[in-house]
């Protein structure tokens with residue numbers, strides 16, 4: 694039968710991993726796109742139980758790195774490992790059970806009801822025991838992204854921020870142990886930006902590994918366990934926000950003078966562009 698063609702080896706389902714165990718890792722990663730080196734010498738890992746923010750200026754390589762960590766882009770040299778195995782060790786179906794990706798600015802416009810769009814996130818689990826969780830996963834993801842109220846409306850008829858939240862719900866419904874989000878807050882209002890980062894924190898608290906690309910350094914400083922700063926295709930810094938948010942480093946990377954102050958109540962680092970003509974000339 695033709696089905697045996699696809700069943701030559703059973704899909705390996707993802708297993709729980711102890712907190713701190715790497716879910717995704719880039720080792721000496723170099724990626725070339727259209728003949729240009731876009732990432733070089735990238736060493737980065739994200740572990741079970743943590744939120745890693747990727748920040749850096751436009752064109753620094755954040756989306757490329759996220760796609761590489763998702764095993765959606767080939768390495769020119771070096772490698773990406775998922776759950777301690779090289780990317781090539783996993784089938785596409787096995788990868789879909791391990792990582793979910795929210796692309797930057799989704800150009801997709803499904804003419805389907807919101808609930809059906811979110812349910813698409815469950816497709817990788819078809820034929821596994823987790824299929825039984827489909828309805829609960831869809832319901833929970835829609836509640837987390839606050840889109841339950843428009844479950845029956847057409848995705849195509851939503852506002853930009855509403856669509857972004859539905860796309861996030863689709864990714865959450867996939868219930869993978871590695872979640873890769875490219876600028877999930879870009880189109881969102883203040884409340885929903887905070888909501889998305891709280892959802893990231895909740896997933897990490899449940900043992901998942903979360904990588905989130907952000908331009909808002911305040912969000913990164915308040916919610917991420919670690920921040921990796923990308924600059925011209927390389928990791929310029931990687932560590933807790935309090936270490937990484939250094940005025941000199943960020944001023945250089947962003948080519949704009951900034952100052953870093955501690956929030957008077959929470960102590961979270963706040964990065965503020967200097968507008969007083971002071972700071973170094975760039």
Ligand SMILES: Nc1ncnc2c1ncn2[C@@H]1O[C@H](COP(=O)(O)OP(=O)(O)OP(=O)(O)O)[C@@H](O)[C@H]1O
Nearest residue numbers: 726727729731750751752753754755756757758797
């Ligand atoms: N398909 C492609 N072919 C050639 N170069 C590309 C391609 N995609 C991206 N690049 C280049 O690779 C570099 C990194 O792009 P990337 O999209 O990863 O940046 P980014 O950090 O996500 O930026 P942004 O903040 O604007 O989203 C940029 O110089 C970009 O022009």
Ligand SMILES: [Mg+2]
Nearest residue numbers: 755756757797
């Ligand atoms: Mg990008």
